[in-house]
Amino acid sequence: MTHTLLPNIQWDIDLIKRYDKSGPRYTSYPTAVQFNGGFDTRHYQAARDASNHGPMSLYVHIPFCAHVCYYCACNKIITKRKEKAQPYLDALYKEMALRSDGYDKNRPIEQLHWGGGTPTFISHEQMTELMTEMGKHFNLLDTEDRDYSIEIDPRELQPDTLAHLKSIGFNRVSLGVQDFDEKVQKAVNRVQPLEMTRNTLEEARRLGFKSINIDLIYGLPFQTRESFAQTLKTVLELDPDRLSVFNYAHLPERFMPQRRINEADLPSGEQKLGMLEDSIRILTDAGYHYVGMDHFAKPDDSLAQAQIQGKLHRNFQGYTTHEECDLVALGVSSISQIGDAYFQNSADIDEYMNSITDATLPIKRGVILTEEDDLRRAVIKQLICHFNLDFKDIESRFKIQFKQHFKEELHSLTPYIEDGLISLNEDSIQVTDKGGLLIRNICMAFDEYISHPEHKVSYSKVI
Ligand code: SF4
Structure with a gap:
């Protein structure tokens, strides 16, 4: 073919x-819109038993952020109180025990992702503990081709955080940037100097992380076609392996932080289309392979190669090189894909914690295909x-x-x-x-x- x-x-x-x-x-x-209630641990176990073979993917949601970005549409908890993390991690460990029960322990975890929120909100000790707990319940790999990634907010790193992440098994990172223009950064409450991003990326490269990704967003306040083209050119100097260029959807009635964005400061639909056109032109002219939707990758990156070889897949983490495999997702609001079924955890932290206290999987809704x-x-x-x-x-x-x-x-x-x-x-x-x-x-x-x-x-x- x-x-x-x-x-x-x-x-x-x-x-x-x-x-x-x-x-x-x-x-x-x-799609998740089609998920409905009425699912519980029994449905999850039945799906697991029907599909208990082959490699697996693991996702962990860490919902805490120290600062709010006004464009944010994620499930997160804004807090500076670091002590909030431990009870949540303890709940995650219990969920892990409940969820891993019954799985063939030899099934390799080919893909692992910590997302958020800000996964680096937790301390180095907590990161080690979380990875160790995962290793107790699932067959984590140390092979070169494992795909173990984490979302990084460069503002929330200690000097040795990247080295620590590498030492506990991560080999890929994705950096949140969105835009380099200071006026745009101030308007979305995410001031992140270029030097900070550059240092983080260079450090990740020096440590041997592969497929380093940068996230950008177009359609933010005060962006113009010219300013965003400049951000793209700056990104090219940083030379990431992958780029995600997302379209900002302004839905303040659904996402509270977006109410702090002044609608009059947003670029017009016409300007946004211009930014997308420029993104595709500038990035493909620079040699990036346009994977599709919002994603670009260097031609030799595994994502581009998977597409070239007809082996690209798609799951809740977007495009992926990993064959359709069961995705076990842990934490508040996370969505598991087990065989021919999807199950989503409660998005409400209290409801999530209460379920775990009752030793019940916090499944809120789902669908069986x-x-x-x-x-x-x-x-x-x-x-x-x-x-x-x-x-x-x-x-x-x-x-x-x-x-x-x-x-x-x-x-x-x-x-x-x-x-x-x-x-x-x-x-x-x-x-x-x-x-x-x-x-x-x-x-x-x-x-x-x-x-x-x-x-x-x-x-x-x-x-
Ligand atoms: S965009 Fe990311 S870092 Fe910013 S508030 Fe949302 S989850 Fe937190």
């Missing part, structure tokens, strides 16, 4: 404006990761006649064909260079739930 990449994204502003509606990011299918969900998940994943779809591949995996099964969906793609976003061949769909930016729209054609009313309010704009 050939694997399609997006070497030459074509920027057609009229098309983009026409198709720029809200849509899921498809880190799962069905039907056969039809499973089929559509495979179709959407192939499109969003590889920008093509081979009908025969799906037919042999799911024992269906593709064109018959998806007759209506294929018909609904007619405008996309007429607009040159995809080509529909006898036995495949090919996303064109024009259609790459609108991949979420194309995937939506195969989403059985997209017309449900709850979807109308839940997603960010596709561009």
